[in-house]
Amino acid sequence: MTNPGLFAAAIVLAYLIGSIPFGLLLARMTTKTDIRLTGSGKTGATNVLRAAGKKVAAVSLLLDVGKGAAAVVFATWITGDATHFIPQAAAAGAAIIGHTWSVFLRFRGGRGVATFIGAIMPMYWPAAILGGGVVIGLGIQSRYMSLGSITGTVTAFIYMMLMNVLHVTVILPPPPIAYVVYAMAGAIFIYVMHRDNISRLVNGTERKIGEKPPPAVKPMPNSSTFK
DSSP states (O other), X not given: OOOHHHXXXXXXXXXXXXXXOHHHHHHHHHHOOOGGGSTTOOOSHHHHHHHHOHHHHHHHHHHHHHHHHHHHHHXXXXXXOSSSOHHHXXXXXXXXXXHHSBGGGTSBOOOOHHHHHHHHXXXXXXXXXXXXXXXXXXXXXXXXXXXXXXXXXXXXXXXXXXXXHTTXXXXXXOOOHHHHHHHHHHHHHHXXXXXXXXXXXXXXXXXXXXXXXXXXXXXXXXXOSOO
């Protein structure tokens, strides 16, 4: 049984790790751009791509993936519990919440896709590779990263669910139910976070990769401790 105090500490740390706005920091360091004032106003890699280019976006993507993975690894280390899987799944969810509603940005942030995939890495990495591959592959092929993001996260969940239900061992034993629940909740969360993108995809007005960003969004007063 996991110690409640250690469990709470793992969740708080996971949230703080998820809250680190790497995309915002990288764009500011390289282009002096505040990515909250361009494109979607989000701090994830897709908006970094619009504002700061491919190289900066790639680094931002890797760091956001790393946030999810680090949250799970630290949760295992802090609780000292690698056999009960709820702390890892809960920490993964906390990292996504931190990325989406960062305490350092007055509870603004990104949509959580890279952090979602990153958290699956130490839990059940074949699903992370599959889901991440769909995110990037479909996003590049269609030029709609939102479509790739939604499809990739759902793919990761479905794969984990099938491995669990069918008790299939492919490279790894079937993922525990706590991990499957995390993947399901995360996929639903990311779908909801992309509801505006879904509406634009249906209407044919969604922005494609490489399109010029729309006019700057109105900044929120005192919206960041990273001025």
